[in-house]
Amino acid sequence: MESPSAWDDMNRVMGQMFIMGFDGTEVTPQIRSLIEDHHLGAILLTAKNLKSAEQTTRLVLDLQTIAHDAGHPVPLIIGLDQENGGVNSLFDEAYIRQFPSAMGVAATGSTEMAYEIAKATGQELNAVGINWIMGPCLDVLTNVKNQPLGVRSMGDDPEEVSRFGVAFMKGYKDAGLATCGKHFPSYGNLEFLGSSLDVPIITDSLEQLSLSALVPFRNAIAQGLDGMMVGGCAMSSAGVNVMHACLSEQVVDNLLRDDLGFDGVVMSECLEMEALSQNIGVGGGTVMAVNAGCDLVLLCRLFSVQQEALRYMKLGLKDGAISAERIRKSFKRVLDLKSTCTNWEKALNPAGIPILSTVQSAHTRLSAEAYTASITVVRDKDQLLPLSKTLDPEEEILLLTPLVKPLPASALSKGGATTSLQSPGATTPWGQSVSLMSGENVFRKFGRSLARKRQGRVLHTSYTAHGVRPAHENLVNRAAAIIVVTADANQNLYQSGFTKHVGMICKSQLTGGERREKPLIVVSVSSPYDFALDTSVGTYVCTYDFTETSLRTLVEVLVGDLSPTGALPGTVRQRQKDHHSRAHWLVENFDEERDSKALDDLLQTIEQEGPVNRQSELLGCSTQTFCLHNPGVEEAHYVVRNSSTRSMLGFCCTYLFKSTATAVIGAILVDPDRRKLSIGHSLHTRAIRNLLQHGGVRRFQLGSRLPGVFLGIPTNNQTERKRLRRWFASIGWNTALSRPVCSMILKDLRTWKAPEKINRSMQQAEIDFELVHGREYAESIVEHIKSSTRQGVMEVYQLALADNTSCGVIRAKRPKDGTVLGSVVLCSPGASWADALPAMKDTNVVTWAISSPVISPGVGEYSTLLQGLILLGIQQVKKQQADAVLLDCVDGDGQFDSLSAMGFSVLHTFEEVSCDAESMSLSA
Numbered sequence: 001m002e003s004p005s006a007w008d009d010m011n012r013v014m015g016q017m018f019i020m021g022f023d024g025t026e027v028t029p030q031i032r033s034l035i036e037d038h039h040l041g042a043i044l045l046t047a048k049n050l051k052s053a054e055q056t057t058r059l060v061l062d063l064q065t066i067a068h069d070a071g072h073p074v075p076l077i078i079g080l081d082q083e084n085g086g087v088n089s090l091f092d093e094a095y096i097r098q099f100p101s102a103m104g105v106a107a108t109g110s111t112e113m114a115y116e117i118a119k120a121t122g123q124e125l126n127a128v129g130i131n132w133i134m135g136p137c138l139d140v141l142t143n144v145k146n147q148p149l150g151v152r153s154m155g156d157d158p159e160e161v162s163r164f165g166v167a168f169m170k171g172y173k174d175a176g177l178a179t180c181g182k183h184f185p186s187y188g189n190l191e192f193l194g195s196s197l198d199v200p201i202i203t204d205s206l207e208q209l210s211l212s213a214l215v216p217f218r219n220a221i222a223q224g225l226d227g228m229m230v231g232g233c234a235m236s237s238a239g240v241n242v243m244h245a246c247l248s249e250q251v252v253d254n255l256l257r258d259d260l261g262f263d264g265v266v267m268s269e270c271l272e273m274e275a276l277s278q279n280i281g282v283g284g285g286t287v288m289a290v291n292a293g294c295d296l297v298l299l300c301r302l303f304s305v306q307q308e309a310l311r312y313m314k315l316g317l318k319d320g321a322i323s324a325e326r327i328r329k330s331f332k333r334v335l336d337l338k339s340t341c342t343n344w345e346k347a348l349n350p351a352g353i354p355i356l357s358t359v360q361s362a363h364t365r366l367s368a369e370a371y372t373a374s375i376t377v378v379r380d381k382d383q384l385l386p387l388s389k390t391l392d393p394e395e396e397i398l399l400l401t402p403l404v405k406p407l408p409a410s411a412l413s414k415g416g417a418t419t420s421l422q423s424p425g426a427t428t429p430w431g432q433s434v435s436l437m438s439g440e441n442v443f444r445k446f447g448r449s450l451a452r453k454r455q456g457r458v459l460h461t462s463y464t465a466h467g468v469r470p471a472h473e474n475l476v477n478r479a480a481a482i483i484v485v486t487a488d489a490n491q492n493l494y495q496s497g498f499t500k501h502v503g504m505i506c507k508s509q510l511t512g513g514e515r516r517e518k519p520l521i522v523v524s525v526s527s528p529y530d531f532a533l534d535t536s537v538g539t540y541v542c543t544y545d546f547t548e549t550s551l552r553t554l555v556e557v558l559v560g561d562l563s564p565t566g567a568l569p570g571t572v573r574q575r576q577k578d579h580h581s582r583a584h585w586l587v588e589n590f591d592e593e594r595d596s597k598a599l600d601d602l603l604q605t606i607e608q609e610g611p612v613n614r615q616s617e618l619l620g621c622s623t624q625t626f627c628l629h630n631p632g633v634e635e636a637h638y639v640v641r642n643s644s645t646r647s648m649l650g651f652c653c654t655y656l657f658k659s660t661a662t663a664v665i666g667a668i669l670v671d672p673d674r675r676k677l678s679i680g681h682s683l684h685t686r687a688i689r690n691l692l693q694h695g696g697v698r699r700f701q702l703g704s705r706l707p708g709v710f711l712g713i714p715t716n717n718q719t720e721r722k723r724l725r726r727w728f729a730s731i732g733w734n735t736a737l738s739r740p741v742c743s744m745i746l747k748d749l750r751t752w753k754a755p756e757k758i759n760r761s762m763q764q765a766e767i768d769f770e771l772v773h774g775r776e777y778a779e780s781i782v783e784h785i786k787s788s789t790r791q792g793v794m795e796v797y798q799l800a801l802a803d804n805t806s807c808g809v810i811r812a813k814r815p816k817d818g819t820v821l822g823s824v825v826l827c828s829p830g831a832s833w834a835d836a837l838p839a840m841k842d843t844n845v846v847t848w849a850i851s852s853p854v855i856s857p858g859v860g861e862y863s864t865l866l867q868g869l870i871l872l873g874i875q876q877v878k879k880q881q882a883d884a885v886l887l888d889c890v891d892g893d894g895q896f897d898s899l900s901a902m903g904f905s906v907l908h909t910f911e912e913v914s915c916d917a918e919s920m921s922l923s924a
Contacts, residue, residue: 636687
């Protein structure tokens with residue numbers, strides 16, 4: 001293919017190192033100039049260039065003909081994104097088939113299906129003249145809930161993403177296309193700062209990336225991947241600090257080429273992206289990209305910017321900022337890529353419509369098979385499906401759908417349809433003509449198809465961030481069954497809230513004077529993680545995209561004409577099937593004699609790792625803190641350790657409180673240098689599995705008041721809070737249903753005086769307060785605290801009553817009948833269980849604790865009674881010459897103000913998370 005004399009001109013050589021796009025469905029003067037005058041060697045087409053298969057064939061042939069007539073020794077690379085699902089650049093109902101998204105294909109569980117789909121997609125693109133596909137997408141969703149990549153990824157399991165990614169790659173190659181993996185080093189766990197000028201950041205270390213995100217890239221390279229797109233994200237972790245990955249030699253030359261052994265073509269992210277162009281500039285970015293090791297520099301659209309990049313490439317070579325050797329290496333890789341996927345005979349004679357007509361029938365069958373195998377009925381607890389089992393044809397269904405943007409390659413989005421937005425309360429009986437948002441049209445067709453199939457009436461209305469309106473409630477009450485559609489509810493939280501609210505209305509329905517739950521079906525048409533682990537949604541179906549083909553198949557599933565076989569991809573599927581064998585680390589039972597020193601060392605390491613300006617929750621902790629040795633509590637603790645060095649890499653403590661049948665995870669601790677390596681996940685899996693084996697457990701809880709180290713997920717640091725919430729949510733906890741709790745402290749006790757207002761309130765209250773010690777008071781106090789279902793409360797009182805020298809109980813009684821209205825526990829530093837309250841030790845002064853207030857239900861003056869109990873407690877503690885008082889566990893949403901008025905300040909804040917045993921058993 002190479003004509004040596006033609007490549008003596010360095011301008012021609014440098015032209016081969018750019019891939020550019022343009023606006024328009026025909027050849028423009030600008031793109032013609034780039035090909036003829038600047039020797040542009042590669043073009044990236046997008047949906048804005050393409051109207052149909054026939055038009056695409058003509059456009060590509062025109063571009064190749066211009067290059068040929070301009071004397072290009074080799075054809076143009078013509079690249080395209082065609083990921084299927086909602087991301088297709090080429091749409092043609094007649095000739096181009098629709099297939100599921102990448103995650104939808106992974107839901108089929110079949111790499112053979114993935115290969116056939118990729119091969120079919122490749123054959124269709126090859127027929128219209130495309131020779132390089134921007135795929136496969138090899139990103140691992142290591143943070144499944146908050147990443148915009150969503151269903152474009154194949155999931156969160158690196159090995160599964162790797163298997164399907166290689167299958168896609170082989171299918172494309174066997175169809176005659178060159179491949180381009182993306183988005184190196186991974187778009188699967190990005191931190192977003194907000195502004196368009198802020199670059200998304202990868203915070204994982206290179207070690208963490210190597211164990212997870214880089215696995216699919218490494219395996220695809222080993223199997224012959226042709227090209228790689230390197231993203232424009234930043235990287236910030238130990239050992240790497242990069243503003244834009246595609247401009248970094250550390251990422252491209254060192255990590256991708258040297259460490260992973262990739263010698264194919266590297267393409268940069270588009271240098272027109274706002275964050276990059278504003279921070280560095282396109283010209284400077286071009287020089288940096290080439291020096292980093294990129295062989296193709298991508299500029300998607302603006303002719304003026306593209307000219308700037310060309311000028312700076314030439315200037316960089318002239319001034320020595322770019323070496324000729326670097327350019328020649330990249331040039332050779334580009335020519336090698338072209339030799340695998342094109343030549344002039346092929347480029348000037350595209351197969352076009354005739355070959356598309358030939359494969360149409362087989363590809364249509366494959367599309368139908370793929371969607372049937374992809375759509376997933378995650379749960380159907382009440383057996384609502386098919387609808388014929390639940391509803392008579394004359395009964396109405398209400399379809400509630402979110403307002404969504406049109407799919408980029410839908411016919412409607414290209415036709416400029418549109419426009420008026422209905423109010424959420426306006427219903428649409430099918431057959432009535434209305435004007436809709438373009439993004440709603442696909443749901444409108446879905447509703448019409450469903451009504452036709454079941455030969456019954458379907459009402460449709462949309463919902464927005466305004467939530468459930470009265471019109472929605474009226475329609476829910478009117479309909480016999482409800483279908484709520486969500487699209488990425490984890491990012492669009494209003495959808496989650498709306499669905500929950502509708503669920504509550506459905507559960508409160510009255511029929512013939514009896515409470516009867518109205519059938520509710522929730523359908524996620526994008527990310528399956530919306531309600532994958534939320535068992536309050538009894539019937540949950542996932543489609544993985546909302547193309548017309550997908551929703552047409554969904555109708556067949558709902559009415560019972562098709563039996564879907566899809567399963568949730570990645571680790572969610574494995575948790576649902578109770579596959580615990582994926583733990584990467586050996587988890588052992590904690591041995592107090594063997595492991596005490598190692599645990600103390602781990603506690604010290606983590607405590608010292610914390611921010612210097614904030615007091616650690618672990619200050620004052622030791623092995624004795626976590627070992628309760630309480631007959632009312634079954635405890636079991638677990639470790640991951642290095643058996644050779646005896647160092648502890650991770651620790652998890654669990655408790656089963658018999659009095660309330662509550663199973664608790666009190667702490668999961670991991671060596672800071674070993675985080676994000678699945679140690680915490682392995683410990684959690686083992687802990688939950690063992691707790692589930694206990695009969696009679698009613699509730700699971702994150703956070704414990706006994707021991708009082710972590711009352712829940714720590715929230716003092718907002719960045720850390722978000723990270724921990726995401727992590728616990730990813731392993732099955734519903735962190736949206738958390739309860740704020742905190743610990744509080746009153747310092748300088750010796751000079752403290754009770755606020756006069758509180759003193760007056762106590763004097764006016766008709767309540768007797770008294771301090772009691774010892775077991776003789778146990779019967780009346782235990783009877784009183786039975787009203788509390790909070791974990792650990794009963795055990796705290798039993799410990800206090802058993803230690804009449806170091807502890808006491810203050811109780812409030814009604815004078816006329818002696819009824820106990822409220823109580824709190826006093827604990828001195830010398831109490832047998834003081835080790836379980838490490839905050840008493842970390843103040844460096846003599847500190848007592850006031851613990852576990854219990855106020856009887858129905859007491860009117862809750863705050864007054866609570867303040868009275870604590871006031872008497874403070875007075876008793878002052879008599880003991882204490883310097884400070886700790887409130888070990890305070891409800892953050894109800895008691896904070898009244899206690900702050902007494903002089904207490906917040907020490908640590910937490911979010912206590914709990915769920916019922918059934919939900920945990922399903923998500924474990």
